Amino acid sequence: MEEIFIRIGKEGLYMVVLLSAPPVLAGLFTGLIVSVLQAATQIQEQTVAFVPKLLAIFLSLLLFGYWMMSHIVAYTYKLFYQFPQYIH
Numbered sequence: 001m002e003e004i005f006i007r008i009g010k011e012g013l014y015m016v017v018l019l020s021a022p023p024v025l026a027g028l029f030t031g032l033i034v035s036v037l038q039a040a041t042q043i044q045e046q047t048v049a050f051v052p053k054l055l056a057i058f059l060s061l062l063l064f065g066y067w068m069m070s071h072i073v074a075y076t077y078k079l080f081y082q083f084p085q086y087i088h
Helices: 002-041 046-081
Strands: none
Touching: 002 046
16 A cells, blocks of 8 residues: 555656756756856846746746646546545
């Protein structure tokens, strides 16, 4: 019985990492590019770094939203479909 809960937890953590990767990577790369540009131009304004990262994260959610939602729905369907096996 414990191995079932460990497997569910492991799959849940995998889904969190998988689904958070597109926005996190978009923010990371955008922040890197903005930081290099800020260092080159010596502009140290915080809003210059924040706004492009925010836009990149929203864009990544817009582009990958359908893919992310399909994975969430498939995982939830799998959990509910296998629920009778968990309570024996």
